[in-house]
Amino acid sequence: MASAKKITINDVAQAAGVSVSTVSLVLSGKGRISSATGERVNQAIEHLGFVRNRQAASLRGGHSGVIGLIVSDICAPFYAELTAGITARLESQGRMVFLTQSGNDGEWMLQRLEMLISQGVDGIIIAGPLARGTDLRQAADEAGIPLVFASRASYLDEVDLIRPDNMQAAQIITGQLIQRGHQRIAWLGGQSASLTRAERVGGYCATLLKFGLPFHSEWVVECEASQKQAAEAVGVLLRQNPTISAILCDNSVVAMGAWFGLLRAGKHSDESGIERYFEQQVALAAFADVPEHALDDIPISWVITPAREMGESLADRILQRITQGTTTLRNQIMSPRLAGKNLSGLKG
The missing domain is CATH 3.40.50.2300 (Response regulator)
Known part of the structure; x- marks a missing residue:
């Protein structure tokens, strides 16, 4: 039964x-x-x-x-x-x-x-x-x-919240590219519906304007978190805009795909005689969620969103709420930082 x-x-x-x-x-x-x-x-x-x-x-x-x-x-x-x-x-x-x-x-x-x-x-x-x-x-x-x-973005009020500063992260990494001499910087990755991406793109655009550099909407390219799609997107982007000297990637997966795309573009032009997609050094930069020691050892400049440190702060905050009965709502923002091993770029 x-x-x-x-x-x-x-x-x-x-x-x-x-x-x-x-x-x-x-x-x-x-x-x-x-x-x-x-x-x-x-x-x-x-x-x-x-x-x-x-x-x-x-x-x-x-x-x-x-x-x-x-x-x-x-x-x-x-x-x-x-x-x-x-x-x-x-x-x-x-x-x-x-x-x-x-x-x-x-x-x-x-x-x-x-x-x-x-x-x-x-x-x-x-x-x-x-x-x-x-x-x-x-x-x-x-x-x-x-x-x-x-939260990965800042659209919720009246709650106890810990989040990264996406706009500041974009400002930091874009500013570093500019300081290294890049004046024609493109954006690759993310979807327009993403608020995290919107905050980052906002920081990127604000930094370009701050330094009096051109912003072209066609240089901001959507792309899923796929190495294959990112590699293909880089080829298209540089064929259409060969003067771009740096690309800022929305996440590490897109950055890795973009790196492979640059390698492929350079390899094809060397071995098949196809017209070069770009004639100068193209630098890659990207946002990362992992600690610096876990970053891939490839020529990409990284700005780190401290996800693990956010987790530690969340744990401390919930324990405080439990043990002390704290009810005050706070919106804590975690600052980004540049990785120590930022490199100069990749030649096509």
Whole structure:
């Protein structure tokens, strides 16, 4: 005989017509829940035969030692580095991390948040698209759970947030290229819908204007994070604009593809006699999320977005919220830095 289906907190929430976080509050006796809502939840519990887990109830009291972490894509270098920083710092403080993914568009973010709340975590860190940031914060507030956000861009207000300074990073690396004598600088990579890219392109354009250099919209080329597409895009870009002397790449994958594209262009012109795509040295620069020691040893200038350090700051912030009951919202910005091994470029 098949065993009966185990009744979960999600089943109770659905039957009572409330959120998972509301059921969690009723079970733990925390938060502000109306008597009518509490009665409806308890009736659903009794009707379904939900078994209250005493261990889970104690966890919901804030003594689990577990921190929930929601990331959009653990395979992306930024989120991998961020997660490494968070887990290392929390584990050094005797805490554990409950990790889950929400998807690149954040479509499962609220569901993942409610799941973590139902598991009785002490606090939650969210790293990814924050289009529903207000709903997420409200759900966490209702459950009495501290919540800290990590964002790659700066479009969310009224939350506890740590983010990189994308515009400053672009200004720094563009300025370095200009100081090295480059006056015709192109941009490669990213999609126009990306706010992170928009902030970086804004810094790039502002720096060109600051130094009185030309900006050409056709020199700003979209490209997915694909080495193959980046290599092909570089060839097209330089055939159409042979006087470009430097290319700023949106991420490390695009930068590697651009490097291969330059090698291919030079190789083809040498061996097949095809007209050269460019007659001068072309420098590459790019944004990186990994520490300097992990950068590829190729002739690219890097500006580093300190994702791992952001993770450590996020861990410190959530622990402060938990242990001290801090509720003040802060928008902390992590400054970028140039890698020490910036090189001069690659000849075509």
